[in-house]
Amino acid sequence: MTDIDATSPAVPKTVGVIGGGRMGAGIAQVFAAAGAVVCLAERDPAAAVASRDRVAMGLLRAAEKGKLTESADAVLDRLVLVDDAAALPVDTDLVIEAVPEDAALKIQVLAAAERAVGDQAVLASNTSSLSIAGIAEGLRRPERFLGLHFFNPVPVSRLVEIVIGPATGDDTASAARSWVAGLEKTEVVVRDSPGFATSRLGVLLGLEAIRMLEEGVADAASLDRAMELGYRHPMGPLRSTDLVGLDVRLAIAEHLHRELGERFAPPALLRDKVARGELGRKTGQGFFTWEAS
Incomplete structure (x- = not known):
């Protein structure tokens, strides 16, 4: 298993985001703006187009406010649409699901992603309340899984709640903290508990x-x-x-x-x-x- 490099604040090279609604699009935007290649998984073709449009509009707003270090088009070029979590690249470093608050659905898409990506990948749920331990039961590598709870609207919200499950590895938690810092956001680290803190x-x-x-x-x-x-x-x-x-x-x-x-x-x-x-x-x-x- 490849060690996770958590020595400095930096985003992963390749990030998979499952679900392109308002939250998923926001998560995709901030990672792409920070330099990552982002693969956004959305099964419905119309929803996929709408997701890309959300990211593009968010980047234009960020550019107008002087929040980007490069053009909105250059950032958008790092966004790749795929039609299924199983289509995520094997070299993906981080996968975040942002599908509706249904534990069975979250387990399904994360398990599909886990089969597609390599052992080096960290898997994360954007759930705002569901049990991280419960979701981890459906995964083969629970030590590589944790909660990364972003807040709406993601691009302007400063907080990310990192939720540590009972099986989450120390290196996984350290990497998550480093990646949040790389997004220029602030983390709070909480134990897996109903509703977490926020x-x-x-x-x-x-x-x-x-x-x-x-x-x-x-x-x-x-x-x-x-x-x-x-x-x-x-x-x-x-x-x-x-x-x-x-x-x-x-x-x-x-x-x-x-x-x-x-x-x-x-x-x-x-x-x-x-x-x-x-x-x-x-x-x-x-x-x-x-x-x-």
Whole structure:
């Protein structure tokens, strides 16, 4: 097995990203901008084109703000679309899955990637709440697996939560910390636990804000403003829920409810909005109204 070089902050030479939604495209963008060749796996041809368009638009915005050291086109040239995790190159150094929060699906795509790439590769899940140990059970090399939880929007978010599973090797964890530094982001390292640190705290605050909205304590804008101005949160819990997606937040809350008890029980208002298709920014309506982007 090839040793992982974690001696200096640098990104892997080749990165595979499975899933080209908003999160996957953002992850692909930041690694490509940092110099990696990125293979983005997306089975649906239309979704693959949309993923490339997301990356291209994100790079143009970054270039306009002076955040790139080369042209957006030069960075985009390092993005390669493939139609399946099994098509990732054997010399891939890091694979990150960014598919929906379904443990069986995550195991399926990561196992396919593990068969395609060499033993040197590190596998990672972008899950925000699912058990790293549980996903690792479906892999042949659990010591090469951990959680790399990025935050939306990935290009401007400074944080990456590194989740260490019970089988994660020390060299794997060290490499992950080095790669996060190479992206000029900051890591927090946490033990595998339901909701980790960020989702557990963020979801609890978001659920309480939804309950307060249900009870008529204040309107959504006022509740958010209270946290932004009173506690210096850059974004209030309801707008943050819209950004994450109400369906995603509901799924995480249901998982934490099962694992940790009644304090994570989803409010009826959240269930009702998801049932009506009011999922936040991606549908144009959540706790706030959003313009198309």
